[in-house]
Amino acid sequence: MALKQHKDDRVRFDQQVENSREYVLPFIAKTKPIVPGTRVMEVGCGEGGVLLPFIEKGCSCLGVDLSEIRINLAKDFLAKEVAEGKAEFLCKNIYDEDFLAKYEASFDVIILKDVIEHVPQQEQFVPYLKRFLKPGGQIFFGFPPWYMPFGGHQQVCRKKLTSVVPYYHILPRFIYKGILKMAGEDPNVIQEMMEIKDTQITIERFERIMRKSGLKVMNKQHYLINPIYRYKFGLQPRKQFGFISAIPYVRDFLTTCVYYTVG
């Protein structure tokens, strides 16, 4: 069952803007001043909406995404900001040598919102990402932990049943894939589900990767109800209870989203 924001690009853009203004930017600003001239890169920027509140604060923004369709939408939605030189959008793989040569040590803030769970080999990716930070720069990560009820992203499934059942993404790969196939899911959706299953980012693994990459956690917030569930399911955002957040592994099953800044 595709949600409204999966069908309507403008709706998704507006939701990105509102969520960034109310949650992402204020969270980052707690540990890193967001002031005119702050250089911000968003990796996996999609339609670019997350960056608009940063542009409004006078930041100079770069959005990068592998999807040409989504980058073109970002250029459309933020045409004025691009024309004024406040933002740039590139359909690019950040692993490209010319990208590294141009942007190494360039950014005060790097944002990955709902992206790290799509990236393979995160142990290599995070230290590489660090190379784009200026000294004293920080990286924001927001993602749904793997073991949470919809950690497989099954809400993007096209069929009603496969999109509303929680936790079945945790089943062994062949059973999970078999269920999706039997339900008649689109092969592209099945491939996306399998890619996310391969990356499996839990809170514990994420924190371990940060430590191994020499990145210190500057701030973190776990959510019982992800702020973006306002749009997806009409639910009020809710922070995770402190005692649940403090229990490794158990918290993964009950936490629908985490925000971290590291540096």
Ligand SMILES: C[S@@+](CC[C@H](N)C(=O)[O-])C[C@H]1O[C@@H](n2cnc3c(N)ncnc32)[C@H](O)[C@@H]1O
């Ligand atoms: C769920 S969307 C998130 C979009 C936006 N950040 C937001 O919060 O609404 C994930 C985006 O990450 C992009 N993506 C996935 N892997 C990527 C990579 N290695 N480099 C750049 N973009 C990537 C996808 O193309 C997609 O647009």
